[in-house]
Amino acid sequence: MADHTGVTFRDGPSGRRAALAFGPDVWEVVKVLREIEARGDAAIAATTEVLALPETKIRVAMHYYSAYPEEIDAEIQEADRLSNDAEQAWRVERRLLAWASRCCSTRCTPRLSPPPCASVATTSLRSQTRTNSAVSPTSDCSDGR
Structure with a gap:
């Protein structure tokens, strides 16, 4: 995916889902960003600390989410339902x-x-x-x- 360098796709019980290369699924990063108390650049910094990922990977997940919010929102809703x-x-x-x-x-x-x-x-x-x-x-x- 030329538009989303750093994003790969994985198959699993919930079907095909977007994930960071050598990292968590995109929905997991977005969920942490939503739930963290900080806002703006502080939210990115806090998410890098919580997930132990470099800022560039957090931004890749954000970029993918901005292009496909319905897909990621659906994955978050399903994860919440299962939880x-x-x-x-x-x-x-x-x-x-x-x-x-x-x-x-x-x-x-x-x-x-x-x-x-x-x-x-x-x-x-x-x-x-x-x-x-x-x-x-x-x-x-x-x-x-």
Whole structure:
């Protein structure tokens, strides 16, 4: 790409994406530039420090973004969506582990049936997964654990 020297393309799970030669994807550089508190040349300097890249590579990513903002914005949105999905799954898993330790850690002996609070917690976890609501560390156990 003569117009964008220093940009290469990589294939991956999200398809073909623009990347800096021997560096991160362009969307990653743009995301850091957006999220950094500094503005103007200070933002470029801060991004070079955060990503450990020379200023020239940051400017290459900026130049590519200026030519193809929709492409890079879409990649950033997809990365944000995947990150949010992973965080939601982690929160549900953490809640499950907290529930299991409260309901079963001290009083339960191995048994074939679930503890008394299992049906309430399972229903609650399913509904939270469907609604993507925030998960709190409170117990769903009917016996107060």
